[in-house]
Amino acid sequence: MAEQRAQPIAVDRGFWTVTLVLAVLAVASIVFWILFPISKYLPEAIITARQVDTMFRFMAASGSALYVFIVGYLIYFSIAFRAKATDPPDAIGVQIHDNPKLEFWWTLLPAIFVLLLSVISVRIWYEILLEPENGLVIQAIGHQFYFSFRYPNVNGEITDEMHLPLGEPVTLNLTSADVIHGFWVPAMRLKNDTVPGLVTTIRFTPQLAGRYEIICTQFCGVLHSQMHKQVLVIEDRASFDKWYQGWQQRNAHVSNALPAAPGQAISLQGGDAAAGKTLFAQKCTACHKLAPFDQRLVGPGLQGVLHDPAHPNLVNGKPATPENVAGILQNGFTGSLGTMPNASANGLSSQDIANLVAFLNTLKL
Amino acid sequence: MSVAAVHSGGIADHIHPEPQGFIRRYVFSLDHKIIGIQYLVTGFVFFMLSGLLAETIRTQLLNPNGGFVSPETYNEVYSIHGSAMVWLVVIPLLTGGFGNLVFPVQIGARDVAFPWLNMLSFWIFPVSGLMLFSSFLMGAPTAGWMEYPPVSLQGQAGTSMWAAAIFLVGVSSTMTGLNFLVTILKMRAPGMTFTRMPLFVWGQFATAPLLMIATTALAAALAALFINREFGVPFYDPTKGGSPVMWQHMFWFYSHPAVYIMILPAFGIISEVLPTFARKSIFGYKMIAFSSAAIALLGFMVWAHHMFTSGLAPFLQLPFMILTYIIGVPTGIKIFSWTATLWGGKIHYSTAMLFAIGFVALFTLGGITGIFLAAIPFDLHVHGTYFIVGHIHYVLVGGSMMGIFAGMYYWFPKMSGRLLNETLGKWHFWLFFIGFNGTFIPMHWLGMLGMPREVATYDPQFTFWNRFETFASYLMTFAILIFFVNIIWSIRYGKKAGANPWGARTLEWQVPSPPHYYNFKHVPTVYGLPYDFSQPLPYKGLEEELTDSPPAVAAGAH
Ligand code: HEM
Numbered sequence: 028m029a030e031q032r033a034q035p036i037a038v039d040r041g042f043w044t045v046t047l048v049l050a051v052l053a054v055a056s057i058v059f060w061i062l063f064p065i066s067k068y069l070p071e072a073i074i075t076a077r078q079v080d081t082m083f084r085f086m087a088a089s090g091s092a093l094y095v096f097i098v099g100y101l102i103y104f105s106i107a108f109r110a111k112a113t114d115p116p117d118a119i120g121v122q123i124h125d126n127p128k129l130e131f132w133w134t135l136l137p138a139i140f141v142l143l144l145s146v147i148s149v150r151i152w153y154e155i156l157l158e159p160e161n162g163l164v165i166q167a168i169g170h171q172f173y174f175s176f177r178y179p180n181v182n183g184e185i186t187d188e189m190h191l192p193l194g195e196p197v198t199l200n201l202t203s204a205d206v207i208h209g210f211w212v213p214a215m216r217l218k219n220d221t222v223p224g225l226v227t228t229i230r231f232t233p234q235l236a237g238r239y240e241i242i243c244t245q246f247c248g249v250l251h252s253q254m255h256k257q258v259l260v261i262e263d264r265a266s267f268d269k270w271y272q273g274w275q276q277r278n279a280h281v282s283n284a285l286p287a288a289p290g291q292a293i294s295l296q297g298g299d300a301a302a303g304k305t306l307f308a309q310k311c312t313a314c315h316k317l318a319p320f321d322q323r324l325v326g327p328g329l330q331g332v333l334h335d336p337a338h339p340n341l342v343n344g345k346p347a348t349p350e351n352v353a354g355i356l357q358n359g360f361t362g363s364l365g366t367m368p369n370a371s372a373n374g375l376s377s378q379d380i381a382n383l384v385a386f387l388n389t390l391k392l
Numbered sequence: 393m394s395v396a397a398v399h400s401g402g403i404a405d406h407i408h409p410e411p412q413g414f415i416r417r418y419v420f421s422l423d424h425k426i427i428g429i430q431y432l433v434t435g436f437v438f439f440m441l442s443g444l445l446a447e448t449i450r451t452q453l454l455n456p457n458g459g460f461v462s463p464e465t466y467n468e469v470y471s472i473h474g475s476a477m478v479w480l481v482v483i484p485l486l487t488g489g490f491g492n493l494v495f496p497v498q499i500g501a502r503d504v505a506f507p508w509l510n511m512l513s514f515w516i517f518p519v520s521g522l523m524l525f526s527s528f529l530m531g532a533p534t535a536g537w538m539e540y541p542p543v544s545l546q547g548q549a550g551t552s553m554w555a556a557a558i559f560l561v562g563v564s565s566t567m568t569g570l571n572f573l574v575t576i577l578k579m580r581a582p583g584m585t586f587t588r589m590p591l592f593v594w595g596q597f598a599t600a601p602l603l604m605i606a607t608t609a610l611a612a613a614l615a616a617l618f619i620n621r622e623f624g625v626p627f628y629d630p631t632k633g634g635s636p637v638m639w640q641h642m643f644w645f646y647s648h649p650a651v652y653i654m655i656l657p658a659f660g661i662i663s664e665v666l667p668t669f670a671r672k673s674i675f676g677y678k679m680i681a682f683s684s685a686a687i688a689l690l691g692f693m694v695w696a697h698h699m700f701t702s703g704l705a706p707f708l709q710l711p712f713m714i715l716t717y718i719i720g721v722p723t724g725i726k727i728f729s730w731t732a733t734l735w736g737g738k739i740h741y742s743t744a745m746l747f748a749i750g751f752v753a754l755f756t757l758g759g760i761t762g763i764f765l766a767a768i769p770f771d772l773h774v775h776g777t778y779f780i781v782g783h784i785h786y787v788l789v790g791g792s793m794m795g796i797f798a799g800m801y802y803w804f805p806k807m808s809g810r811l812l813n814e815t816l817g818k819w820h821f822w823l824f825f826i827g828f829n830g831t832f833i834p835m836h837w838l839g840m841l842g843m844p845r846e847v848a849t850y851d852p853q854f855t856f857w858n859r860f861e862t863f864a865s866y867l868m869t870f871a872i873l874i875f876f877v878n879i880i881w882s883i884r885y886g887k888k889a890g891a892n893p894w895g896a897r898t899l900e901w902q903v904p905s906p907p908h909y910y911n912f913k914h915v916p917t918v919y920g921l922p923y924d925f926s927q928p929l930p931y932k933g934l935e936e937e938l939t940d941s942p943p944a945v946a947a948g949a950h
Pocket residue numbers: 538651652654655697698699716717719720723758759760761762763765766767771774775776780783784787788791792
């Protein structure tokens with residue numbers, strides 16, 4: 028036993044050699060993270076995206092350096108201090124209970140690091156928060172299962188992709204028409220939830236033209252994984268303006284009529300099937316296919332909804348008549364498949380409803 | 393029918409006879425060791441079921457457009473997978489399972505303070521587990537283990553069943569927490585002061601108040617969800633004046649402490665296994681013990697780090713970021729102390745030891761990515777993505793599950809009298825270690841590149857890594873099958889263990905395997921910490937434990 032205790036435990040050459048090797052590896056990993064071309068894999072589309080990447084580089088570099096040491100020593104100790112076949116079976120290690128000096132330093136140094144990390148994070152976070160407040164103010168609205176946008180001076184919601192002029196600050200107000208969604212643009216390193224009944228704001232300035240994915244990051248229902256949209260950052264101001272004015276004209280009719288209120292009497296006379304068809308493509312195809320009842324997307328397929336002997340009733344149990352279809356469009360409906368928004372959520376006037384019903388009536392099986 | 397063995401000062405040994413008959417001994421048992429085994433068996437059955445669900449998830453993700461199961465089914469599958477792994481596997485295995493099995497013996501108690509309550513806690517657990525899985529029959533929940541409203545208000549009928557099941561299993565946890573806390577406070581053997589308690593006991597001691605306090609917040613949140621869904625009281629319904637964000641606060645006020653419920657006992661296991669096989673005192677006993685307490689306390693002050701994108705005011709978020717960073721300090725102390733424990737040891741590579749060392753390596757990575765996530769600027773990028781999935785599996789599988797496996801290889805001989813097969817054990821470890829890293833490392837990268845979580849289909853640019861993960865996960869599953877084969881084989885054919893196969897020094901190893909009813913013939917007196925291998929054992933009064941003298945309660949006597 029006495030010999031066991033006398034085994035050299037002093038920090039020896041081997042330890043310092045290993046420490047040196049680990050230090051080299053740690054430095055190598057730091058250099059790796061400093062040089063790693065993140066933007067090659069994911070563009071830095073807004074000004075603060077680079078800051079977020081810097082934050083990541085800093086944490087990844089210091090994290091890997093720490094990790095190299097921990098795992099390095101784990102492996103080194105595991106090998107250096109393994110029991111050998113020549114050891115007596117009752118051989119024991121050197122009983123070290125603690126080392127106040129060592130423990131002091133490995134409490135203090137991490138604490139200092141935490142302080143440093145806090146300062147860096149707060150600075151970068153404030154740069155994100157303090158993006159300019161003027162500029163283009165847009166509202167993004169989460170729906171099951173798409174995003175839509177309201178631009179100043181455009182009536183109603185734009186269900187197309189989102190266009191932004193390069194270099195102009197954007198204030199994006201997020202909200203939701205139904206459940207919580209997440210609004211994430213990976214290329215912008217930015218996200219926020221769209222919460223029903225709440226408006227949250229993010230601000231940024233696009234610095235790189237291109238087309239980027241908008242992805243939903245909060246589970247929002249059966250088609251959550253298909254809830255994508257794109258944002259196009261446009262360099263050429265004229266083509267942005269063209270798109271913008273295009274929507275101002277296209278949606279001009281939307282503002283003229285207030286959304287139909289629940290229970291309001293709707294005259295189905297004078298429904299214009301052609302206008303209904305356009306409207307259907309804008310407002311309905313996110314959830315309904317023009318296919319037989321069973322081929323549902325979110326809601327049922329609507330091909331022949333008014334002429335299908337196999338489905339004489341609508342999802343609300345009422346007979347499939349033009350009046351009852353208008354009722355669902357006006358009042359919405361929540362069933363086992365999810366929620367169909369009502370006319371005000373969908374921005375449908377009573378004339379729109381008449382047009383849509385006229386269109387649906389033309390669809391034969 | 394409780395055991396009135398009062399600690400310190402004279403032991404009033406008020407002892408009941410050992411019950412006879414299969415039902416009273418093994419089914420409705422009051423013996424903490426049997427209850428511990430019941431928890432372990434039930435927990436591992438749920439582990440197998442949730443593991444099957446996990447492989448369903450991975451198989452779906454072989455292809456970017458899924459196709460193995462429908463999106464509805466897929467959403468149900470991962471929701472039950474996550475819920476079951478958290479509430480039916482990790483928490484019960486670590487608290488009800490290993491807690492019951494080990495810590496009362498380690499403090500020299502004859503049983504827990506409230507054996508009937510203990511039995512009740514256990515029996516609620518399989519019932520709520522069956523309720524949770526039965527939600528598949530009525531349309532399981534689909535909004536993940538977090539079930540954020542309002543989408544969970546739209547969920548199918550099984551969502552209410554889910555809420556009821558989790559509520560019930562929470563009742564069971566709360567009672568277990570109370571029981572353990574009282575046991576540790578009141579029933580330690582004479583001389584077992586707080587600073588002589590084994591570190592596994594410290595792990596349970598820090599966990600018990602979390603179980604008691606945090607779980608009540610979850611219960612309230614779940615009850616409100618149930619009432620909202622079934623009776624239409626709009627707690628969380630924004631169209632009627634409710635607040636969906638309130639759910640998030642209540643859920644995370646529980647679930648952040650719950651991540652410590654899921655790791656502190658595993659820290660305890662590791663702190664027992666490392667010194668035993670390094671043949672060396674644990675390094676920095678006091679710092680390890682107190683850092684558990686510090687983590688438990690700080691754990692209540694960081695919940696909103698899960699809500700950085702939920703629309704809270706920035707000045708509210710700031711303290712949550714910094715307090716989360718601060719938790720890194722006590723966590724670091726533990727990691728450094730475990731590593732230092734190996735220094736100067738005589739390390740024996742049993743399977744338990746491999747899992748313990750593997751734990752330190754993998755958990756550390758999860759802890760580091762946890763700090764990344766606490767940084768608001770970075771979290772605004774990766775919240776809700778596969779980066780999170782990577783992080784939680786490093787801490788929960790690389791951490792908690794590795795701890796559970798270490799505990800199984802370590803204490804299986806104590807509960808069964810036989811050793812697990814070491815060859816199979818080593819296959820289990822290495823295949824699991826490789827499969828695990830292959831499955832979860834790439835997830836961090838995918839998350840950063842743009843893959844959101846809880847998705848039945850994904851962007852085809854991510855196909856390669858998803859396939860890679862799926863194949864690695866098959867390897868991991870295969871390793872777990874080896875583990876189950878090992879258990880079944882070893883129960884019958886394993887090498888006889890004897891009282892103390894590992895030469896370990898805590899009290900449970902000084903009594904036969906399995907211990908007698910009521911654990912000790914005479915309650916021992918404790919003189920010091922157990923961990924110094926150069927000293928004689930710090931116990932008195934154990935002389936008769938391994939002799940033929942009659943046990944505290946002779947079988948069949950009254
Ligand atoms: C120092 C250690 C740790 C830190 C700093 C940390 C930090 C974090 C943060 C900030 C998040 C939220 C990320 C987000 O949602 O955007 C998170 C998520 C999570 N953490 Fe940790 N964590 C640590 C250790 C643990 C441990 C020990 C466990 C469990 C054993 C754990 C389990 C989880 C889980 C389950 C989630 C994801 C929850 C979900 O969104 O489904 N973490 N962690």
